[in-house]
Amino acid sequence: MSLVKYGILLATLTLALTEAQNECVVPIASKRHLYIQWPLIYKSNGELYPVQLDAEQQTASVYLPVGEEVLLSCGPNYLKNFHRTETLSVKCESDGKLISLSSDAGIENGAKAVSYFACDLRVVEEVLSTVNDCSSQAWTPVAYGYVNPFDHLTHIIGEACYDENEGRTIFAHIKLSDNPYLQRLPKDFLTKFHHPDGRYKSQLFRGLYFDEIYERIRQTLHTKSAPFLHKANFVDDFFISNAQLQAVKKLSWNYFVAHDDLDAWTELKRNILAHRNTSKADLDIYVGSHGTQVLNGPNGEQMKLYLHPESGEYGKFPVPELLWIVVKEEDKSTAFGVYNDANPKSLQGVVSVTSHAPICESKCGEITWLSDASKNSGLICCNVSEFRKVVTEVPAITEKDSPF
Numbered sequence: 042m043s044l045v046k047y048g049i050l051l052a053t054l055t056l057a058l059t060e061a062q063n064e065c066v067v068p069i070a071s072k073r074h075l076y077i078q079w080p081l082i083y084k085s086n087g088e089l090y091p092v093q094l095d096a097e098q099q100t101a102s103v104y105l106p107v108g109e110e111v112l113l114s115c116g117p118n119y120l121k122n123f124h125r126t127e128t129l130s131v132k133c134e135s136d137g138k139l140i141s142l143s144s145d146a147g148i149e150n151g152a153k154a155v156s157y158f159a160c161d162l163r164v165v166e167e168v169l170s171t172v173n174d175c176s177s178q179a180w181t182p183v184a185y186g187y188v189n190p191f192d193h194l195t196h197i198i199g200e201a202c203y204d205e206n207e208g209r210t211i212f213a214h215i216k217l218s219d220n221p222y223l224q225r226l227p228k229d230f231l232t233k234f235h236h237p238d239g240r241y242k243s244q245l246f247r248g249l250y251f252d253e254i255y256e257r258i259r260q261t262l263h264t265k266s267a268p269f270l271h272k273a274n275f276v277d278d279f280f281i282s283n284a285q286l287q288a289v290k291k292l293s294w295n296y297f298v299a300h301d302d303l304d305a306w307t308e309l310k311r312n313i314l315a316h317r318n319t320s321k322a323d324l325d326i327y328v329g330s331h332g333t334q335v336l337n338g339p340n341g342e343q344m345k346l347y348l349h350p351e352s353g354e355y356g357k358f359p360v361p362e363l364l365w366i367v368v369k370e371e372d373k374s375t376a377f378g379v380y381n382d383a384n385p386k387s388l389q390g391v392v393s394v395t396s397h398a399p400i401c402e403s404k405c406g407e408i409t410w411l412s413d414a415s416k417n418s419g420l421i422c423c424n425v426s427e428f429r430k431v432v433t434e435v436p437a438i439t440e441k442d443s444p445f
Contacts, residue, residue, distance in 0.1 A: 063107050065133035067155050070101040070287040078160040080113040080120065081285050087191040092284035101284045105133040110142065115160035116188030117195070117231045122157055123148055128190045131158065165198075165288035168234035172214070174436030175202030180211055183237055185292060188228055195230040196222040198286065199276060202436075203294040205241050208349070208358035210294045211434045212329035213275050217317045221282035242293035248348030248358050249298075257350070262338030268383035270360070273299045275328045279310040297330055298348065298360045300383035305418035306364055309377055309411075313368055316410040325369040331432045332362030334381060362397070367425060369438055375408065376428035376435060378421035401427040 067082060068074050069092060082090040082103050090111060092101050105111060109132065113120065116127040123129060123141075130142040138152040165187050172182035181204070186197040198221060201213040216223055248254075255267035274290045275297060281289055289295065299306075317324050333356075334346040347356030365378045380397055401423035405416045429435045 063135050063137055065105040065107075065109070065137050065139055065155055067103040067105070068100060069103060069285055070099075072099070074156070077156055078115075078118075078121075078163045078288070079285075080115045080158060080160050081164050081187065083112040083114060083190065085110065085112070087189075089283045089285050094278070094284060101287055103285070107133050107135050109133045112190060113158055114188070114190040115162075115164055116190060117166055117228070118160050118162040118164065121159055121161035127188070129158065163288040163291065165286055165292070166231040166236070167201075167292055168231055168236055170200065170234065172200045172202050174438070175211065177204075179204055179206055181205050181237055181294075183292075183294070184223075185289065186222065186231065187286075188231065189225075192225070193228050194225040195228055197224045197226060197230075198222050198282065199289070201292070201294045205238065206357075208241075208245065208347075208352075209361075210275060210297065210329055212327050212436055213294065214436075215276055215280050215326050215328075217280070217282075217314070217324040217326060219321070219323075237293065239293075244349070244352075245293065245296060245358055254346075254348070258336065258344065258346075261344045262336060262342045263340060264338055268300055268336070270298050270300060271302075272296050275330075277310075279314050280326055280328070297364070298358075299364075300334075300360075300381055303364070303379060303381065305415065305420050306379045308415045308418060309366065309379065309420060312411050312415050313366070319410070320370075322370050325438070327367040327369070327436060327438060328365070329434050330361030330364055330381075331378075331434055333359040334362050363432065365428070365432055365435065367428075367435055367438060374425045374438060375404075376423045376425050376432070378423070378428070378432065380419065398431060400431045 067079060069079050084090055090103050092103055094101050110130060112128055112130050114128045120126050120129055131139040132142055134140050134152045136152065139155055139158055140152040141148055141150045143150065165185055167183045167185035170182055170184035172184065175182035180202050182200070182202050184197050184200045186195050189196050199213060199215040200223065202211040203209065204211060249272055251270050254270060258267040259265065274295050276289055276295055278284065313324070313326070336344045336346060345356065346360040348358035350356040361381050363378050364381055365376060367374055367376045378400060400421055403422050405411055405420055405422040408422055425435065425438065
């Protein structure tokens, strides 16, 4: 390589590195900044700024070029370093810091690190509300959303129903749409109603010490191994309309424990999202769980799997037997189910019960937008009325026998 070419390459790399360093990077989701409550970041036209996802690093970040002006919003809460300030216009400076553009004399306008502009509380709030078909007195109905700083209304982006005593999410409901909110309500909706009991999430997380669960399985079933478990979200990146709304994943009802990486479950959600993007139809999505996972030991031992087996009559926070989704498009609905079974190859003597109760004669072959991978994955596809006879957690949204 000639010196001239080498010089050009070095200058190009240096320029690219300088530009990268000079961006303002807001790490909406990262393990390093796990406890920072980030604001929503809006363009001047009222759109949420796009997010770059890194699946390998499990991060989601907003990259603002130098000179970019955006609006930060923590509503219904406040920016923690700016007294009772819900929104703030800022600009990205050349050193990767943000500077306030406010003319308010009480707001300091010096350039600060992006973390200085965090919220005092998470930007997605949930409150006790009324949720259709969350009818049992034992169940807790919640609605969740945020305050949009442009129309000054609360955008309710989802609702959920869960059983605090059993430790089970009955169902959650979201919409996949160009306007992905269930309703718009007055600005003070999220502040004038009560929040759900925070002890529920604390107790859930005390049960998520998987090493303790594995040891309990080994002792109960008299085996040297235990199936791999991990926590997952009912409403995850597939069903979150903008990746800035990562706080949805932290809502207490939005967790379940799964065996392995459930390929059929992931492929189903990928198919639903692809169908929505192709058809541009408004889809109502209901998602939940059913039953309790049962493990059998090599000598006939049996164990129902709970995070807290000592709580309640039978236990609390069950590892579900079945995960389900109901997709509603106009007046048509179809129910889908995936069994939360461990991979037999990973069990080494611990066998998950496979004699599941039949639900329906699966109609996956009739659904044109399902991929071949989904149709051959063990996925169950039913009309809602038949599905609800077994999976009673499914709300009575519609019972028309009309797969798409």
